[in-house]
Amino acid sequence: MKNEQAGLYIHIPFCLSKCGYCSFYSIKSVDLIPEYIAALKKEIRHYRNVFSSFDTIYIGGGTPSLLSISQIDNILTAVNKYYKINRQAEITIEANPGDASLKYFQALRKSGINRLNVGVQSFDDKVLKFLGRRHSSKEAIDAIEAARAAGFDNLGIDLIYGVHGITIQSWKNTLQKAVSFAPEHISCYQLSLSEKTPLYKKYSSEGWKLPDENTELRLFLATAEALENAGYIHYEVSNFARKDKLKSRHNRKYWQHKPYLGLGPAAHSFLNNKRWWNKAAVKTYLNEIADGKMPVEDMETLSVEQLQLEALFLGLRTKAGIDLKRYKIIYNADLLKDKKIIIDALIKNKFVELKNGFLRPTRAGMAVADSLALI
Amino acid sequence: MENIRNFSIIAHIDHGKSTLADRLIQFTGVCNERNFQDQILDNMDIERERGITIKSNAISLPYHAHDGKDYILNLIDTPGHVDFSYEVSRSLASCEGVLLLIDAAQGVQAQTLANLYLALDHNLEIIPIINKIDLPSADVERVLEEIDSELGLDPDTHIKCSAKEGIGIEEILEAIVTRIPPPTGDSANPLAALIFDAKYDSFRGTIIHCRVFEGTVKSGDIIKFMYNGTTYKVEEVGHFLLTRAKREKLSAGEVGYIIAGVKTVADVRTGDTITLQDRPCSQPLPGFKEVKPVVFASIYPIASDDYQDLADSLEKYKLNDASFIYEKDSSAALGQGFRCGFLGLLHLDIVQERLEREYDLSIILSVPSVRYRFTLKDGKVIYVDNPAHYPDPAEIDKGEEPFIRAAMMLPERYLGAVMKLCMEKRGVNSNMNYTGPGRVELSYEMPLAEVIYDFYDRFKSVTQGYGSFDYEIIDYRESNLVLMDILVNSEKVDALSQIVHRERARSRALLACERLKEEIPRQMFKIAIQGAIGGEIIARSTISAFRKDVTAKCYGGDITRKRKLLEKQKAGKKRMKMIGSVSIPQSAFLAVLKSDTN
Numbered sequence: 024m025k026n027e028q029a030g031l032y033i034h035i036p037f038c039l040s041k042c043g044y045c046s047f048y049s050i051k052s053v054d055l056i057p058e059y060i061a062a063l064k065k066e067i068r069h070y071r072n073v074f075s076s077f078d079t080i081y082i083g084g085g086t087p088s089l090l091s092i093s094q095i096d097n098i099l100t101a102v103n104k105y106y107k108i109n110r111q112a113e114i115t116i117e118a119n120p121g122d123a124s125l126k127y128f129q130a131l132r133k134s135g136i137n138r139l140n141v142g143v144q145s146f147d148d149k150v151l152k153f154l155g156r157r158h159s160s161k162e163a164i165d166a167i168e169a170a171r172a173a174g175f176d177n178l179g180i181d182l183i184y185g186v187h188g189i190t191i192q193s194w195k196n197t198l199q200k201a202v203s204f205a206p207e208h209i210s211c212y213q214l215s216l217s218e219k220t221p222l223y224k225k226y227s228s229e230g231w232k233l234p235d236e237n238t239e240l241r242l243f244l245a246t247a248e249a250l251e252n253a254g255y256i257h258y259e260v261s262n263f264a265r266k267d268k269l270k271s272r273h274n275r276k277y278w279q280h281k282p283y284l285g286l287g288p289a290a291h292s293f294l295n296n297k298r299w300w301n302k303a304a305v306k307t308y309l310n311e312i313a314d315g316k317m318p319v320e321d322m323e324t325l326s327v328e329q330l331q332l333e334a335l336f337l338g339l340r341t342k343a344g345i346d347l348k349r350y351k352i353i354y355n356a357d358l359l360k361d362k363k364i365i366i367d368a369l370i371k372n373k374f375v376e377l378k379n380g381f382l383r384p385t386r387a388g389m390a391v392a393d394s395l396a397l398i
Numbered sequence: 399m400e401n402i403r404n405f406s407i408i409a410h411i412d413h414g415k416s417t418l419a420d421r422l423i424q425f426t427g428v429c430n431e432r433n434f435q436d437q438i439l440d441n442m443d444i445e446r447e448r449g450i451t452i453k454s455n456a457i458s459l460p461y462h463a464h465d466g467k468d469y470i471l472n473l474i475d476t477p478g479h480v481d482f483s484y485e486v487s488r489s490l491a492s493c494e495g496v497l498l499l500i501d502a503a504q505g506v507q508a509q510t511l512a513n514l515y516l517a518l519d520h521n522l523e524i525i526p527i528i529n530k531i532d533l534p535s536a537d538v539e540r541v542l543e544e545i546d547s548e549l550g551l552d553p554d555t556h557i558k559c560s561a562k563e564g565i566g567i568e569e570i571l572e573a574i575v576t577r578i579p580p581p582t583g584d585s586a587n588p589l590a591a592l593i594f595d596a597k598y599d600s601f602r603g604t605i606i607h608c609r610v611f612e613g614t615v616k617s618g619d620i621i622k623f624m625y626n627g628t629t630y631k632v633e634e635v636g637h638f639l640l641t642r643a644k645r646e647k648l649s650a651g652e653v654g655y656i657i658a659g660v661k662t663v664a665d666v667r668t669g670d671t672i673t674l675q676d677r678p679c680s681q682p683l684p685g686f687k688e689v690k691p692v693v694f695a696s697i698y699p700i701a702s703d704d705y706q707d708l709a710d711s712l713e714k715y716k717l718n719d720a721s722f723i724y725e726k727d728s729s730a731a732l733g734q735g736f737r738c739g740f741l742g743l744l745h746l747d748i749v750q751e752r753l754e755r756e757y758d759l760s761i762i763l764s765v766p767s768v769r770y771r772f773t774l775k776d777g778k779v780i781y782v783d784n785p786a787h788y789p790d791p792a793e794i795d796k797g798e799e800p801f802i803r804a805a806m807m808l809p810e811r812y813l814g815a816v817m818k819l820c821m822e823k824r825g826v827n828s829n830m831n832y833t834g835p836g837r838v839e840l841s842y843e844m845p846l847a848e849v850i851y852d853f854y855d856r857f858k859s860v861t862q863g864y865g866s867f868d869y870e871i872i873d874y875r876e877s878n879l880v881l882m883d884i885l886v887n888s889e890k891v892d893a894l895s896q897i898v899h900r901e902r903a904r905s906r907a908l909l910a911c912e913r914l915k916e917e918i919p920r921q922m923f924k925i926a927i928q929g930a931i932g933g934e935i936i937a938r939s940t941i942s943a944f945r946k947d948v949t950a951k952c953y954g955g956d957i958t959r960k961r962k963l964l965e966k967q968k969a970g971k972k973r974m975k976m977i978g979s980v981s982i983p984q985s986a987f988l989a990v991l992k993s994d995t996n
Binding site: 032215236237239240243260277283285289290291292293298300323329332333336337340364365368369372374387389390391392393394395396397 | 921922923944945946947948949955956957958960961964965967968971978979
C-alpha cells in the first residue's frame with residue numbers, strides 16, 4: 024500500500040477560547056506552540072520509513088490559524104523534507120474568522136496551501152454568541168472576502184444547524200447567505216452535544232432540547248434541498264461541493280480505507296488494516312516525544328468483519344455509495360448475495376439503489392445511514 | 399410384620415410437611431446433627447429453595463415405642479402439588495395410614511381436602527395433626543371445628559404439634575405405632591410389589607422404590623414388570639435409611655428399593671406391579687394408570703448453537719423424570735427445538751428452571767398449550783397439542799378441549815371476585831358450600847386451557863393469598879376453537895401461534911400485538927403487527943419507522959469510536975431473530991410468551 028497516495032493530517036490542539044459545543048481536545052496555552060512544533064517535526068520525521076508520499080494534507084484543530092506563517096512554513100518544510108508531496112496535492116488549513124486578514128491569507132496561499140476551510144458556523148451574531156464563537160458574522164464575511172482576495176479558489180465554509188431557538192426559516196436564510204459567496208465546499212453539521220461540554224450543561228439547566236427526530240429530518244432535508252437547488256452536490260451526509268472535483272479529497276481517504284497518517288495529540292492513522300492513535304494530552308505528547316518515544320496510545324488491527332462494517336457505515340454516508348466490485352476484492356464478500364433479502368427490501372423502500380455497480384443511499388437512506396450499516 | 403408401620407404425610411403446600419419429616423427423622427436418630435440438613439428428604443436444590451417436594455422419597459425410621467417394642471416406621475414422602483397427584487396416590491397406596499397435617503393459622507385448605515379424599519380412597523387410617531401451634535396467629539379452636547365440619551373427622555383424634563419447635567413429635571410417633579395398622583400380606587405368596595417411584599443413579603441405573611404387598615424378593619430373582627412384561631435380574635434390594643442400606647431380601651409389608659439393571663426411569667412405570675417371572679401373582683395391584691402430560695410447550699435454545707447442548711440436557715434430565723416427554727420440533731422463527739409434555743404448569747416450571755440452572759442453558763419457551771381433540775369431517779379423531787399441527791379448518795367437524803373441575807377454598811369475602819374470575823375463565827356448573835363461618839368451598843368446571851393461562855396467579859391475587867386451589871381433569875368438551883397467528887409485516891411468526899377459544903382470540907391477539915410493539919425497536923421500515931385467524935385480521939399495532947439516525951460527523955480519522963458503537967448495536971441485533979426483514983429481539987418473544995403470568 025506504500026504506492027498508494029496517502030493523506031496527512033496535522034493536528035493543532037490550541038484554541039484561544041473553547042466553543043460551548045466542542046468536545047475536541049485543545050488547550051489555551053499558546054505559549055507551548057513553539058515547543059509543540061518542534062515535537063511535531065520529530066513526529067513528522069519518525070514516520071518517514073512508513074509513509075513515503077502524500078497527495079492530501081490537512082491542517083486541522085483546534086485552531087491552526089493561531090499559528091504564524093513562519094510556524095506553518097516550518098511544518099510544511101519538514102513534511103516536504105521527508106515525504107514526496109504530489110504536485111496536485113490538496114493542502115487544506117482550517118481558519119477561524121477571528122484570525123483572518125488578507126495578509127495572513129496571502130501568506131498561507133504563498134506557502135503552498137491551496138484550500139481554506141473557514142469555521143463560519145453561522146451568519147447570525149446571536150447564534151455565534153450562543154455557540155461561544157469568538158468572532159462576529161461580519162468577521163466571517165470579511166474572512167471569506169479576504170480568502171477570495173488572497174486567491175483561494177477552493178474555499179470551504181462550515182455551518183452548524185439545529186441550534187436552540189433557530190427556526191428552519193432562519194437556517195434557510197443562513198444557507199442562502201452562504202451560497203451567495205459561492206464557496207466551493209460547504210459542510211453543514213447538526214449540533215450534537217456531548218455531556219462534557221458547557222453548552223450541554225446549559226441545555227440541561229435551561230431545559231432546552233436538541234431537535235427531535237422529525238425536526239432533525241426536516242432540517243436535514245431542507246439543507247440538502249436548498250444546497251442542491253443552489254447547484255451543490257450532496258456528496259456526504261454533512262458535506263456539499265460545487266463540483267465533483269471540489270469534494271474534500273482528504274476526507275474521502277477516511278471514508279475509503281485509504282492510508283493516512285495523523286500527527287499530533289489524539290490524531291488517528293491508518294495503514295494496511297492497522298489503525299493507531301496518539302495520546303490526547305498535549306503535555307504527554309510533548310514529554311514522550313522529548314523522551315524519544317512515539318506518543319501512541321493504542322493500535323488495532325482490523326478484522327475483515329470490522330473493515331466490512333466500516334466500509335458499510337462510511338460508504339453509505341456518501342452519495343457515491345459502496346463500490347461493490349471493490350468491496351468484493353478488498354473485503355472478500357459478496358454484499359448483494361449475502362444480504363439479498365434486506366437489500367431488496369431497502370431498494371423497495373427506496374433507501375438504497377443499485378447503479379453502475381454501486382450500492383448508493385438515497386437521501387432518505389442517507390438520513391438513516393447508521394442503521395443501513397447494520398444490515 | 400407386626401412391627402412395621404407404613405405411613406405418609408399429606409398436607410397443603412407450606413403447612414410444614416418437610417419440617418415434620420425432618421423432626422421425625424431426627425427424633426428417631428437416623429441421622430446425627432452432623433449429617434442433618436433441613437428438608438432432608440428433598441434432595442434437589444430446587445425443592446429446598448422453593449420449599450416444595452417434587453419427587454417422592456422414603457426413609458425407614460427405627461423407633462423404640464412406649465410398649466417396649468422396636469418398630470420400623472416407613473415414611474413415604476410425597477410430592478405436594480396437584481401436578482403430581484398420581485404419584486401421590488401411588489405413594490398413598492403403599493401406606494396403611496397418613497398424618498394429615500394442617501397449619502394452625504391457615505386451617506383446612508384445598509389441597510388438605512384433596513389429599514384427604516385420596517387417603518380415604520385408599521382406606522387409610524388418618525391422624526389429623528395441627529402444626530405450627532407456636533405461631534401467634536394459630537387458631538387451634540377454629541381448626542378443630544374445620545376438622546369436624548369440613549373434613550368430617552373426629553376432632554378428638556388430633557395431635558397438636560410444632561414441627562419447627564419439636565413439640566408433639568413423640569406423641570405423633572406413638573400414634574403411628576398405636577393407631578396405624580400393621581401391613582398385612584404373606585411372604586410366602588407370589589410376589590406383588592407396588593412401584594411408587596424410581597430414581598436414576600449414574601452408577602447403578604434405576605433405583606426402583608416399592609412397597610411389597612405379597613411375597614418376597616431377593617437378589618438373583620428374575621422380576622417381571624406386569625405392565626409390559628419386561629424382565630430383569632435383581633442385583634440388590636434394601637431399605638432406605640439416610641442412604642440405601644442393602645438387605646438380603648424384601649418381604650411382604652416392607653418398603654424398600656430394588657436395583658435390577660434397569661437403564662432409565664422411563665423403563666419403569668409408577669404404579670406398576672413387580673412380580674417374579676417364574677412364580678407370578680395372579681393379577682396386578684389395583685390403581686395403575688399411565689400418566690399422560692396435559693400441558694405442552696416448545697423449548698428452543700436462545701442461541702441456535704446451543705441446540706445440541708439442549709438435546710443432551712433433555713436426554714439427561716429425562717433419565718430421572720419419566721413423566722416428562724419430548725420430541726424434536728422446529729420453528730421458522732426460533733429454529734430447532736423440542737416439543738415437550740408436562741404434568742402441569744409447576745412441572746413445566748421445574749423443568750425449565752432445572753434446565754437453566756443445572757444445565758446452564760438459556761432457553762425460550764413457547765406459549766403452553768393443552769391437548770385438543772379434533773374430529774375431522776372424515777370421522778378421524780386427532781389430538782393436537784402443538785399449534786403447528788392445527789388441522790385445516792375446512793376439515794374440522796368438531797373441536798374439543800379438556801375440562802377440569804376446580805376445587806377452591808376461600809374466605810367468604812372473596813367469593814364475588816373469585817366467581818367473577820371463574821366466569822371470565824369460562825367456568826360452568828358452579829357448586830358452593832359453606833364449610834364453616836365465613837369459609838366457602840367453591841367448585842367450577844373450567845377449560846384446562848384457561849387454568850394454565852393465568853388463572854392461578856389471578857386467583858391468588860384476588861384472594862390475597864387466602865384462597866387455595868386444586869383441580870382434576872374430568873373430560874373433553876366441545877369448544878369453538880381457532881388458530882390465532884401473529885404476523886409481522888405479513889410474515890407469520892409460527893412460534894407465537896396459539897390455539898384458543900374464539901372468544902379469547904381477539905384479546906390474546908391484542909395483548910400480543912401490544913407486547914410486541916413495546917419490545918420491538920423501531921426500524922427503518924414501518925412494522926405492522928397483526929393478529930389473525932386464517933385470513934381475518936383481528937388485532938393490529940404499528941411500529942413507526944425512524945427516519946433519521948445518522949450522526950452529523952465522523953470525526954476525522956477516528957473511525958474506531960464510531961465503529962465500536964455500531965459493533966455494539968450489531969451484536970445486539972445478532973441476538974435478534976429475523977422475521978422477513980424485521981429484527982425481533984428475544985425479549986419480544988418472552989414478553990408475548992409470558993403473558994400467561996402477568
